[in-house]
Amino acid sequence: MxxxxxxxxxxxxxxxxxxxxxxxxxxxxxxxxxxxxxxxxxxxxxxxxxxxxxxxxxxxxxxxxxxxxxxxxxxxxxxxxxxxxxxxxxxxxxxxxxxxxxxxxxxxxxxxxxxxxxxxxxxxxxxxxxxxxxxxxxxxxxxxxxxxxxxxxxxxxxxxxxxxxxxxxxxxxxxxxxxxxxxxxxxxxxxxxxxxxxxxxxxxxxxxxxxxxxxxxxxxxxxxxxxxxxxxxxxxxxxxxxxxxxxxxxxxxxxxxxxxxxxxxxxxxxxxxxxxxxxxxxxxxxxxxxxxxxxxxxxxxxxxxxxxxxxxxxxxxxxxxxxxxxxxxxxxxxxxxxxxxxGQLQKAAAHTGVLVGQFPGVPLEFPFRIASRLRGRGVQAECYPDPIPIGKQMAYGASRGYRFGLILGPDELDQGVFHLRDLTNRQETKGLSLAEVDEIVVRVLSEDPQGDAAAKAALKSRS
RNA sequence: GUGGGUGUGGCCUAGCGGUUAAGGCACCAGAUUGUGGAUCUGGGUAUCGCGGGUUCGAAUCCCGUCAUCCACCCCA
The missing domain is CATH 3.30.930.10 (Bira Bifunctional Protein; Domain 2)
Structure with a gap:
């Protein structure tokens, strides 16, 4: 029973x-x-x-x-x-x-x-x-x-x-x-x-x-x-x-x-x-x-x-x-x-932090290390725990209020070049070094800590 | 504590005595191991709140109970 x-x-x-x-x-x-x-x-x-x-x-x-x-x-x-x-x-x-x-x-x-x-x-x-x-x-x-x-x-x-x-x-x-x-x-x-x-x-x-x-x-x-x-x-x-x-x-x-x-x-x-x-x-x-x-x-x-x-x-x-x-x-x-x-409660939805996604085959310590590095710079960061299809991982990040998605695959591991995706408007900045990722994330999140501006812009572009 | 209403999947609802409980939203899987809110395809995820009774047969009727809503009481 x-x-x-x-x-x-x-x-x-x-x-x-x-x-x-x-x-x-x-x-x-x-x-x-x-x-x-x-x-x-x-x-x-x-x-x-x-x-x-x-x-x-x-x-x-x-x-x-x-x-x-x-x-x-x-x-x-x-x-x-x-x-x-x-x-x-x-x-x-x-x-x-x-x-x-x-x-x-x-x-x-x-x-x-x-x-x-x-x-x-x-x-x-x-x-x-x-x-x-x-x-x-x-x-x-x-x-x-x-x-x-x-x-x-x-x-x-x-x-x-x-x-x-x-x-x-x-x-x-x-x-x-x-x-x-x-x-x-x-x-x-x-x-x-x-x-x-x-x-x-x-x-x-x-x-x-x-x-x-x-x-x-x-x-x-x-x-x-x-x-x-x-x-x-x-x-x-x-x-x-x-x-x-x-x-x-x-x-x-x-x-x-x-x-x-x-x-x-x-x-x-x-x-x-x-x-x-x-x-x-x-x-x-x-x-x-x-x-x-x-x-x-x-x-x-x-x-x-x-x-x-x-x-x-x-x-x-x-x-x-x-x-x-x-x-x-x-x-x-x-x-x-x-x-x-x-109906006044929705306002509290924040868009902040970075969801770190991963491909199958990358060593598990790689995303773990990158997320720690971001947290060390005061940024909320989370690794998706399983290498499921990357779209699902990004959807998870978007629905949980993450501002950015960072995907870690074999290319990133080998060449040290990263793509940073803004989950509120689907804009992706390509070809970044890790230091550039840090810089952009920290700057954008401090300029717009709640992600209100970005979220509004994203809403507008969709309608 | 008093009086009344209501309980069907995560949410909203259909069914109101008769085969395997229906639909929408949400959700999950696939189309699509390098990109999410769109589209298409597939999936029901339900002890019909719980327990008992009436009946050949109950989600449906009756009783009890629990939860919830409304009014009272009181308060944040």
Whole structure:
């Protein structure tokens, strides 16, 4: 009986068509993080379960979705797969404050695991790219986190994303104004549906006393009115101020949001790339200041590809010392799924390197040596392993994204004269010495590292 | 975790109770041991998701299960 080769629900294999662009995006994220002075850290994929589910860290939802890890003979409930990077960060900071020093900026990229029902862009194992600034309460840190999201996505060529900002202080003040301070979570949950479900659903949920927030209709309408006019640029903050201006928490929140906008202006971030959304509710359970979420314009239904915010007391579970922080996470797999859906993933196809083909009868060390020589000059090079018909070897090279084909046969071996074929346009330069091959390959690949120009030209000449 | 839809080769689909499961794309081989995406020729690569049941007979009907999609829940 053969064993089923499929992976379990919500997990997947990535073939090169997804894994290659994924690597490329990941490289660009890393470069961005390093450019802002974030340092890499690693924590285990498996943590003690009490670390992950301790009070505060472990909402009901976390408990429902967490994966237990049990080795044979081990104790059930002792270990679990990490659910996000934030709780491990809290533990990490508590354990190592004295060696890392504060403020501490770190990034962490890796799989997290959630026992959710999978859907489009939702998996049970997925990669989160987290970056956090720990140990600073400065608004500069908040602004920098927003800027990093923006820069990382731009650098990775994600089209037309909008980062939405809100502040916990504003919603607190609003609830206070309408006299429903204790209904916070239910109100937030209802508001969150505004984009998806529409006004009527939200209104009924706000007023429903059993399943919803149980507000009076007049309260509910006020909440709706506040949120509905609250999406856009700085004008949103002015309108919020008119309603909530006399509350201290609102004043502080508005001032912080305005400062963030100012700092982003200084960094050349356009007005529409970062906007305010007074209805942004997600994550408010554990965030204490600014909160943020990112969607790609026109693909809002796909969900957020990045979210984050400020938390006052990150390490509170593990240490008496109060350590504030602000950070965000980019959901790499959802981003890839979204780009794939948008048809934006093909761009990543690179034409680089040399495929070394061989004829039967040449000693096997000949192509092996030539490929090594090219690699020694920093060029990706691969020998085709078998002396099959040379056309097949060239087809292999072309379909694998090689820029050049170099054929090694008896003539080359005897006379030291080579033909270099450009696989993107089928042009062949004949009669080259080995030194000339090196020179051309290195020059062309450095002039056009992704092979975009060559590939485009090849496409044009064919059509 | 709740409700519903769908599972046929690598991908998309036809077949919807009756001989050896059909087609397109892709793939492989040959025409073509010195040159690839074109052309021609040949090839089916399938436990019809899996298990059980009904039936003389099941890809087709029923049940279970797994996977997947949609809505809810929640989130990246």
């Amino acid at each position: 053969l064993i089923d080769s499929r992976v379990a629900s919500g997990l997947r294999d990535l073939t090169p068509s997804l894994a290659k662009p994924r690597e490329r995006i990941l490289d660009r994220f890393r470069q961005t993080f390093r450019g802002f002075g974030f340092q890499p850290i690693e924590t285990p994929h498996i943590e003690r379960k009490d670390v992950l589910t301790g009070k505060g860290a472990g909402s009901e939802e976390v408990l429902r979705q967490i994966f237990d890890v049990v080795n044979t003979g081990g104790t059930l409930g002792e270990l679990a797969l990490r659910f996000d990077h934030t709780v491990p960060l809290a533990r990490f900071v508590s354990a190592h404050v004295n060696e890392i020093g504060l403020p501490f900026k770190r990034f962490a990229i890796g799989s997290v695991f959630r026992g959710e029902r999978p859907a489009k862009g939702r998996f049970r194992e997925f990669t989160q790219c987290d970056f956090d600034i720990v140990g600073s309460e400065s608004i500069v840190a908040d602004a920098e986190i927003v800027l990093v999201i923006h820069q990382a996505l731009s650098f990775a060529e994600v089209p037309r994303a909008t980062i939405w900002l809100n502040h916990r202080g504003l919603l607190e003040a609003l609830l206070d104004v309408i006299g429903a301070a204790d209904r916070g979570p239910a109100v937030l949950r209802a508001l969150d549906k505004l984009t998806k479900a529409g006004r009527d659903v939200v209104l009924s949920e706000l007023t429903n006393p059993e399943k919803g927030a149980g507000l009076a209709e007049i309260q509910a309408l006020k909440v709706l009115e506040f949120v509905e006019q609250g999406k856009g640029g700085l004008g949103v903050l002015d309108r919020a101020e008119a309603v909530l201006g006399d509350r201290e928490s609102a004043r502080a929140a508005l001032s912080q949001l305005r400062t963030v906008r100012l700092l982003l202006d200084e960094s050349g971030v356009s007005e529409d790339a970062v906007q305010f959304d007074l209805g942004l509710a997600r994550g408010l359970d554990y965030y204490t200041g600014i909160v943020m979420e990112t969607t790609v314009n026109g693909w809002e239904k796909f969900g957020s590809i990045s979210s984050g915010g400020r938390y006052d007391n990150l390490a509170g579970l593990f240490s008496a010392r109060r350590i504030p922080g602000v950070g965000a996470s980019i959901g790499l797999d959802r981003l890839i799924a979204l780009l794939d859906e948008m």
